[in-house]
Amino acid sequence: MVKIIVKISIIICLIYFANAQQILRSQDVKGQNFLFSFGSCFSERRLTALNRTSIFEKISEQKPDVFAWLGDFGYPKLFEDFIPAFEFTKNEKGYKMLQSNNITQIIGVWDDHDYGRNDGDKNYKHKHETRQIYLDYIGEPKNSIRRTQPGGIYTSYYLGSTKKVKLVLLDVRFSRDSFWFEHSDILGPDQWKWLENEFNDPHSHTIILASGCQILPDDRVIPEKWYPDSRNRLFNLIQKHKDHQRVILISGDIHLAEILVEPNSVNKFGYNIIEITSSGLTHHIMDYKFPQFIVDGFLPNTFNDRQHRLMDFNYALVDIKIDPENKENTQLEISIKDQNNATRLQVKIEPWKQEQKQLNLTNSKYTRDDHRYKRWIIWMFKNYFIEYRKAGIALTSIAFVILILAYFICKILYDCYQNKIKNQQKQKTN
Ligand SMILES: [Fe+2]
Known part of the structure; x- marks a missing residue:
C-alpha cells in the first residue's frame, strides 16, 4: 500500500513539476542578459506562390538565445498533409539558417493549424497523432513528458540560469471546449492545476505567458479569442500572485503584430498588463487585399489604436536584462521587427518598477467594463463615418x-x- 502511494506521488510530482524546470542557456555566462525571439504563422503556399524567403534569415542574424513558435508551424489542410507541410517548413532556407546557427534553441507550442484543424478544439479526432508529429518537428525529446501528460503540450522554461524570468507556453487547443457553450473553457482542468503551480514557483518573479491566440481582446469579430470565463480565471490568478509574479502576455495567430494594454490594469493589478502579438512569418493580413478601412473596422480600439499595430511580415525580439539581486531592475525591451530587421513597434517593460503609471495606447474612453457589443458598434460607427x-x-x-x-x-x-x-x-x- 505504501509503495503504491509513493508511486502515485512520484507520478503526480512528475506531471506537475518535472517539465517546468528546464533552464534555457544564454550566451551571457551569468545568464542575466537573455535574447528571446518569437513568432507565428508559416505558410508554404504563401511563400511558394510569392517566391519569398522567410523572415527566419533575419531572425537568425540576430542570434537570439531562443526562438519560440507560438503556432502555425505549417498549414496542412488534411491530416495526410501534415508531414509534407512540416517537412517544407523544416527545410526552408531561412529556417535552416536559424536551426544551424549553433546558438538559437528552438521551442514552441501549437495553435490551430499545426494542431490539425482551423479553429480546432478538443474534439479534433487526430490530436494524439498530431501531438507526436508536432513535437518531433520542434525537436522535443522522445521521453519528454509533453508527449504523454494529461491536457496537452503545455510547458515552461527558465530563461537563463538566474531562474528569475520564466516562459510559460500554454496549450490553447488540446483541451479547448467548443466555442458555442456559455461557460466554455480554454485550458482544461489539468492545465489549470499545472498553471497554478507555475505561479507558486519560489524561484521566478516574472512570467512571460504565451498563448497561440490572443488573450486580451474581447471585442473583435473573430472566434479565435480567450473565452470570458477563462480570461477571468487567468486574471484572478494574476491578481492573486501580483506580489511575487509579474506577468507579460505574448501571442500570435492574427497575421499582424501589435502591442496592447489592459485599460485600468494598474488599478486592478498594481502594474500594466501588456500583451505583445507577433504573427506573420510568411504572410500578413494585407496580403488578402482587403481595403484598410474594412480591416480596421474589425479591430476596435479598446486596447490600442492603429499606430500600435503592424500589418507586415514580423517577428518579436525580447531583450531581457535581469538583476538577480534586485527585481526592480529587471527590464524587458520588446521590439517587433520587419523583414529588413527594422524595429517597427517597441515597448519597454519594467514589471517591478514602483508607482506604475497606467500605459495608454488608445484615446478610447471605453474599457472592458463596457459591454463588448457596445464598444464594437461605437467603433464601427466611428471608423466608417469619421475615420x-x-x-x-x-x-x-x-x-x-x-x-x-x-x-x-x-x-x-x-x-x-x-x-x-x-x-x-x-x-x-x-
Ligand atoms: Fe496563422
Whole structure:
C-alpha cells in the first residue's frame, strides 16, 4: 500500500513539476542578459506562390538565445498533409539558417493549424497523432513528458540560469471546449492545476505567458479569442500572485503584430498588463487585399489604436536584462521587427518598477467594463463615418441602393405572383 502511494506521488510530482524546470542557456555566462525571439504563422503556399524567403534569415542574424513558435508551424489542410507541410517548413532556407546557427534553441507550442484543424478544439479526432508529429518537428525529446501528460503540450522554461524570468507556453487547443457553450473553457482542468503551480514557483518573479491566440481582446469579430470565463480565471490568478509574479502576455495567430494594454490594469493589478502579438512569418493580413478601412473596422480600439499595430511580415525580439539581486531592475525591451530587421513597434517593460503609471495606447474612453457589443458598434460607427468618411458614405450609399433595388424586385415578383393567382381564379370561375 505504501509503495503504491509513493508511486502515485512520484507520478503526480512528475506531471506537475518535472517539465517546468528546464533552464534555457544564454550566451551571457551569468545568464542575466537573455535574447528571446518569437513568432507565428508559416505558410508554404504563401511563400511558394510569392517566391519569398522567410523572415527566419533575419531572425537568425540576430542570434537570439531562443526562438519560440507560438503556432502555425505549417498549414496542412488534411491530416495526410501534415508531414509534407512540416517537412517544407523544416527545410526552408531561412529556417535552416536559424536551426544551424549553433546558438538559437528552438521551442514552441501549437495553435490551430499545426494542431490539425482551423479553429480546432478538443474534439479534433487526430490530436494524439498530431501531438507526436508536432513535437518531433520542434525537436522535443522522445521521453519528454509533453508527449504523454494529461491536457496537452503545455510547458515552461527558465530563461537563463538566474531562474528569475520564466516562459510559460500554454496549450490553447488540446483541451479547448467548443466555442458555442456559455461557460466554455480554454485550458482544461489539468492545465489549470499545472498553471497554478507555475505561479507558486519560489524561484521566478516574472512570467512571460504565451498563448497561440490572443488573450486580451474581447471585442473583435473573430472566434479565435480567450473565452470570458477563462480570461477571468487567468486574471484572478494574476491578481492573486501580483506580489511575487509579474506577468507579460505574448501571442500570435492574427497575421499582424501589435502591442496592447489592459485599460485600468494598474488599478486592478498594481502594474500594466501588456500583451505583445507577433504573427506573420510568411504572410500578413494585407496580403488578402482587403481595403484598410474594412480591416480596421474589425479591430476596435479598446486596447490600442492603429499606430500600435503592424500589418507586415514580423517577428518579436525580447531583450531581457535581469538583476538577480534586485527585481526592480529587471527590464524587458520588446521590439517587433520587419523583414529588413527594422524595429517597427517597441515597448519597454519594467514589471517591478514602483508607482506604475497606467500605459495608454488608445484615446478610447471605453474599457472592458463596457459591454463588448457596445464598444464594437461605437467603433464601427466611428471608423466608417469619421475615420474613413468617404468610404463609409460610399458603402452606406451602395447598401441603400441595393436595399431599394431588392425592395422593388421583390414587389414586382409579388405583384406578378398575385396577378397569376387572380388569373387562375378567373379561369376557374369562367
Ligand atoms: Fe496563422
